Amino acid sequence: MSESDAAAAERSQVATAPLSAITLNVNDQVRRLEVDPRTSLLDALREHLRLGGTKKGCDHGQCGACTVLINGRRVNSCLSLAVMHEDDEIVTIEGLGDPEGLHPMQRAFVERDGFQCGYCTPGQICSAVGMLTEVEAGWPSHATADVAAPQVALTGDEIRERMSGNICRCAAYPNIVAAIRDVAEGDPQ
Template sequence: MIRDTTSTDSFGGLTRRTLLEGSAAALLMSAGTAAAQSANAPGAAGLAPQGAGRLPMSFRINSSRIEASLDPRTSLLDALREEIGLTGSKKGCDHGQCGACTILVNGRRINACLTLAIMHQDDEITTVEGLATGDVLHPMQAAFVKHDGFQCGYCTPGQICSAVGMLREAEAGWPSHASADAARGRFALSDAEIRERMSGNLCRCAAYPNIVAAIRDAAREG
């Protein structure tokens, strides 16, 4: 025999559905009361999620001290572009794959989209805006102009900053995968060396031959 689950025979006048709904409501009310009591308990404020507000931060950017109030979760790239107004560094992939956001931190090239601004308050940060000296272009900037090392120009700031950092690495004796002898103290920057060392910077316009020529020229003059 099929039992009618909506009958009131076994539940003192209550249907099964009414009983289940009442039990669920009681559980929800109990959980809400417990949560409220926990939130009001001594020291509960210290358990609240952190990082929702802004913090005062101080940076050394292009030889100038810059103060900013930032969310501690802000990337260095977003801080430079959206908060400080240095828009030379471009946001391409935002995943560290294209190199358009490359800047120099303590003389070394990094992808600004992959690091938090709050981590670099005591560092020397150089963006493409800080390479020139007044109206005199940096040798790498001048070489890119001379050799037409850009087309749309979107990747160019990252290419130039990366090239400046790359030459410093080569001068310091850092080998690359294209180096024939990794134990050598200095490396002749052949086209293969330059291409390998700059492989983290992509050019959607494919101006690579001119970029390589510009870097090779700047390396000779430097």
């Protein structure tokens, strides 16, 4: 047996993890899957459930393109394992709205032209929805001027700080901030 044949035989004998049967609640639909327990939530959504709205950007939690809402909180799905979310309510961009009934944040992004190439947009929108929930709960950020105030003032700096985990390579940031402000202020435009 040659050295390359021996290496190939060794690689084929590497133990694979047994598949885990999981049930995920995604966009108000219960979905059953069998996945490698090391499968990220992002890969489960995109590859197993064919929900392509959630994007794979950096795959290291640095760009925010994969942001989804889990129990109302924003999460980088590339950094989370699918098996961790059996009892959670997962919402992707597909679950926020549809072309006939856009979520207010989706509508604001369209009206304010809060996207250019659109690759980061699903993550930006999910993050913005989660961020407004954090503001409503009174959670301060690094930009919050008065952390003891009963209500966080949603300034441009506050929005930019809270959205800093979501990168837009096209630099549509002023329009993204305007869209978020419109929704926060209840301004339909």
